Amino acid sequence: MDLFDNGPQVLVPDAEGGIRYWPGFVGEAEAEAWFRALRDGCHWQHERRPMYDRIVDVPRLQAWYPLHGLPPGLPVAAMLERVQAAVPGAYTSVGLNLYRDGNDSVAMHNDTLHHLVPGEPLALVSLGGTRRMNIRAKAGGRALGIDLQPGSLLVMSHASQLTHEHGIPKTAKAVPPRMSVVFRARPEDVPRGRDPWGGAAGHGRERAA
Numbered sequence: 001m002d003l004f005d006n007g008p009q010v011l012v013p014d015a016e017g018g019i020r021y022w023p024g025f026v027g028e029a030e031a032e033a034w035f036r037a038l039r040d041g042c043h044w045q046h047e048r049r050p051m052y053d054r055i056v057d058v059p060r061l062q063a064w065y066p067l068h069g070l071p072p073g074l075p076v077a078a079m080l081e082r083v084q085a086a087v088p089g090a091y092t093s094v095g096l097n098l099y100r101d102g103n104d105s106v107a108m109h110n111d112t113l114h115h116l117v118p119g120e121p122l123a124l125v126s127l128g129g130t131r132r133m134n135i136r137a138k139a140g141g142r143a144l145g146i147d148l149q150p151g152s153l154l155v156m157s158h159a160s161q162l163t164h165e166h167g168i169p170k171t172a173k174a175v176p177p178r179m180s181v182v183f184r185a186r187p188e189d190v191p192r193g194r195d196p197w198g199g200a201a202g203h204g205r206e207r208a209a
Contacts, residue, residue: 008155011135011144012164016119016157017087019135019164023152025125026082031151034075035127035179041074042096059105059170061098067091067183076181083123083183087155090120091183097209099131099168099178106209108136108167111184116158120185124154124209129176133209135166148178168209180209 008020026034044061070076076094083091097106111122126148133154136143148154156166 008153011146012137012160014157014159014163016159017121017155018157019160020155021146021148021152022086022154023149025086025153026151028151031127034079034125034181035150037073037075038096038127038179038181039098039177041071042098043071044098059103061100063096063098064093066093070094079125079181080183083125083153086153087121087123089123089183090117090185091123092186093184095182095184097180097182099129099180101177102171102173102175104168105170106168108134108165110138110161110165111156113158113161115184115186116161117185117187118158120158122156122158122161123183124148124156125181125183126150126152126154127179127181129178131168131175131178132171133166133168135164137164139163148180150178166209 008022010018010020012019042063044063046061047058048055065071065074065076067076067080080091080094083089099105116122127150130147130149132145132147134143134145146154156164
């Protein structure tokens with residue numbers, strides 16, 4: 001895949017922009033400052049959930065906030081301003097995942113469609129260590145692997161959630177902590193101040209990688 005000086009890599013094309021990747025969205029120093037501020041300032045939750053006949057740990061830490069009620073001291077507003085300049089959208093919430101090491105992961109999935117506004121993008125900023133994301137068409141075929149670098153931006157169209165899945169696999173390699181910060185547009189009927197999967201803010205199942 002070629003790198004373009006003034007635009008993203010197009011990983012999956014579609015009529016809404018598809019899945020696009022900006023490897024150098026922000027500089028190294030700014031990305032590191034954002035990572036430290038969010039790592040130390042977010043209300044991280046460790047969720048457990050049923051799977052088959054047992055209760056299992058979700059293999060990552062999570063936080064979620066509505067954009068109209070962000071805690072003071074977090075750099076989310078500054079991040080959103082940068083995202084809006086690159087990919088304008090009606091974003092209303094931010095979900096964060098903290099992958100502490102190579103044992104933390106998220107299975108292949110698409111975002112829950114009825115909790116997204118049709119036509120609006122999902123914007124994912126990666127911070128901390130580099131981790132590989134796999135993207136696979138639901139129709140089958142070989143998965144595409146993309147190494148999400150710190151300070152990068154990955155944007156997925158709403159339409160791509162109908163056609164493709166994405167996930168962060170475990171790795172046996174020693175890797176530093178990695179964080180995803182995902183901006184989404186939620187429908188008005190999603191309760192404000194609460195996670196759309198039924199938990200309080202900061203205690204939900206934000207799934208994008």
